[in-house]
Amino acid sequence: MAKFNVSLKARLILEDRGRILLLKQTKPNGGNYSLVGGTIERKEYAVESLIRESFEEAGIELTPADLTLVxxxxxxxxxxxxxxxxxxAHHYEGEPESRERKKFENVEWHPYGDLPPNLTSTVRHVLKAYSRGRLYSEMEK
Incomplete structure (x- = not known):
């Protein structure tokens, strides 16, 4: 059987009054909008990874009770x-801000009905599946 690499990531869909929090990448990193989150490190579980990444990237403090797998x-x-x-998540502490300025130039709230055109294709795919109540989807890259 052929071997292949598998990576695990966790991302945050932070909602507040019909809006979603997005990170605006710097131009060298694509210049698109994405979600908070990142790679799950070897000694982490997904929830603790997302809590860490949320604070590192956007200054958001979350607890495991705030997070629901969707x-x-x-x-x-x-x-x-x-x-x-x-x-x-709907609940968080802190004021969202870009804390990794080399990767993300800004953190912005966007209404679901008015998402930016340069939202990454992956985030667009996931938000569409999520809005339809689908727990699982596949994507070829």
């Missing part, structure tokens, strides 16, 4: 697979 994306590349766990 979607799983299986993304397949030519030589690798990526599993991304999407957690929703």
């Amino acid at each position: 979607h799983v994306l299986h993304k397949r590349y030519k030589k690798a697979h990526r599993i991304v766990l999407y957690f929703r």
Whole structure:
């Protein structure tokens, strides 16, 4: 059987009054809008990884009780697979701000009905599946 790489990531769908929090990437990093989150490190579980990433990237403080798993994306590349766990939260502490200025120039709230055109294709795919109540989706890259 052929071996392949698998990476695990966790992302945050932070909602507030019909809006979602998005990170605006710097131009060298694509210049698109994405979600808070990142790679689950070897000694972490998904929830603790997302809590760490949320604080590191956006200054948001979350607890495990704030997070609910709402979607799983299986993304397949030519030589690798990526599993991304999407957690929703409505409650958080702190004022969202970009804390990794080399990667993200801004943190912005956007209404679901008026998402930016340069939202990453992956986030657009996931939000569409999530809005339809689908817990799982697949995507080829």
